[in-house]
Amino acid sequence: MGPVVNEPHRRAPRPRTYNARRRQEAAEESRMRVLATSRELFLAGGYGRTTIAAIARAAGVSNESVYKGFGGKPGLVRAIYEQSLLGAGGPPAEERSDRAQATITDPRELMEQFGRLISEVSPIGAPVYLLIREAAASGDPDMAALLRDVDDGRYRRMLHNARHVLGRGFLREGLTENEVADVMFMSTSAELYETLVLKRGWSAERYGRFMARTLAANLLPDPIL
The missing domain is CATH 1.10.10.60 (Homeodomain-like)
Incomplete structure (x- = not known):
């Protein structure tokens, strides 16, 4: 029997790195x-x-x-609509709205910020909302349910804003949170954007300035002359 020849030690193959992040x-x-x-x-x-x-x-x-x-x-469609509510970039629009409501001390400046956010989000979100509305009107039950969800969600958000701004003591005396939420709900409606921007050709910036003035006129105390 010949001498035993030891085979070279073979390293076990390394497991392939799994790049979970990538x-x-x-x-x-x-x-x-x-x-x-x-x-x-x-x-x-x-x-x-x-x-x-x-x-x-x-x-x-x-x-x-x-x-x-x-x-x-x-x-x-739901995911596209929810994506549109984030705004055009940076922190989500709702996060920026909450921060403005918590930190801005001038009520008119806050209304201007609301107007800027409306002018940013509406061009992205309104066309998708109108798509949902059209599909719902055609009889599609899924889109009819989505339309209700979208409207309900937007009103809940406006009620959140109303409670927050009322708590800051910024608004006209005697307004209820539902009255404030209704004004905000109207001001963020795709139908209004459709009328003034898509049909009448307003720019988004002009639309945002108009909405800021509309919010101020309906919600803030009359200026002291």
């Missing part, structure tokens, strides 16, 4: 691409005529991934 980033990039593509196609072609297959193809993803991520067309 995977999450890629998933978020894909999600944002699907949302951007969906928004473009829905607003161009309407809710009924736009298909998941067309969205997936344009976004470079599979149909299954769209269904898995959003649950179909109603979920996509």
Whole structure:
């Protein structure tokens, strides 16, 4: 029997590094691409005529991934609308609104900030709201339910704002929180944006200044002359 020859020690193969962060980033990039593509196609072609297959193809993803991520067309529209409420960038618009309500000491300056936020969010959110309204009017039950949810959510937000601003002591004496919320609800409506900007051609900036004056005229005490 010949001598035993020891084989060179073989290192166990290192496990492949699993880059969870990169995977999450890629998933978020894909999600944002699907949302951007969906928004473009829905607003161009309407809710009924736009298909998941067309969205997936344009976004470079599979149909299954769209269904898995959003649950179909109603979920996509809801996600697009909720995304629009964040504003045009930076901290979410609601967060900036809350900060302004907590820190601004001049009531008219606060109304101006509300107007600026309205002019920022409305061009993004109003077209999606109008898409939902049109689909609901066509008889789509999912869009009718979404329209109710969107309106209810926006009113709850305006009631939150009303309570906060009333608590600061900024507003005209005798106003109730529901009266204040109603004025704010009207001022953030897609229908008003549709009338003045989409139909009459106002700029978003002019619209925001008008809404700031409207809020001030209806909510703040009359200036002392």
